[in-house]
Amino acid sequence: MKVIVAENKIQGGAKAFELFEKEIKNGAKVLGLATGSTPETLYQNWVNSDLNCSNLTSINLDEYVGLTPDNPQSYHYFMQKHLFDKKPFKKTYIPDGTTKDPSVTCKEYDEIIKKNPIDLQLLGIGRNGHIAFNEPGTPFNIGTHEVKLTENTIKANSRFFDNIDDVPKSAICMGTANIMASKKIVLMAFGEKKAEAIKKTIEGPITEEVPASILQKHPDVTIICDKAAAQELDDKYKN
Ligand SMILES: N[C@@H]1[C@@H](O)[C@H](O)[C@@H](COP(=O)(O)O)O[C@@H]1O
Secondary structure, X not given: OEEEEEOOHHXXXXXXXXXXXXXXXXXXXXXXXXXXXXXXXXXXXXXXXXXOOOOOEEEXXXXXXXXXXXXXXXXXXXXXXXXXXXXXXXXXXXXXXXXXXXXXXXXXXXXXXXXXXXXXXXXXXXOOOOEOOXXXXXXXXXXXXXXXXXXXXXXXXXXXXXXXXXXXXXXXXXXXXXXXXXOEEEEEEOOHHHHHHHHHHHHOOOOOOOHHHHXXXXXXXXXXXEOOOOOOOOHHHOX
């Protein structure tokens, strides 16, 4: 694992964009994209750049069950607003949260990923070490699936909703196996609330209780965090 400790999320977003730009210029065509507040500084750099995305395909990690794409809290809406409206891609995939049959949607999503192997996967991380919505205890060998969100995740994500009761109770998300099949992975984490998860991810044992810890087994992972998220790491990681 390569660990880059940036001064703050602005610098971290710029570093993440440098990495994406380099990979795209070197031929990466399929990008795995993520939502949440963490990648916002990356997307700001992206939309302000002259990078042409018309040849790129994106596959997003997850979507809430029950939210339509025009719902401002949906991940469809987030991606349009933060990236796709300003940088049109050739093709974009996000799980269909309005599906009547999540298990069929999950199978179809696995097929999409199989046909479009991901060159570079972007990840954020939850405070409990979850990646996408793969919560602690999720088997490592799983593909796209419907997941019941934990109380902690519902609480953490309620800041984006008017009322905690409005937060969906489940989501469709890529599994750890889909994520691990990507050629390269970049995980971003900012703020002290992520410090414990980052320490466990990088220095802790590989365990399904900390979903991101599986990344230790991937051959090409870069973790970009700010000083606050890196504060519990061993000194050797602090550049
Ligand atoms: N499904 C998303 C994750 O993909 C994201 O990494 C996490 C952290 O979000 P934030 O970046 O807002 O801290 O939140 C959600 O649970």
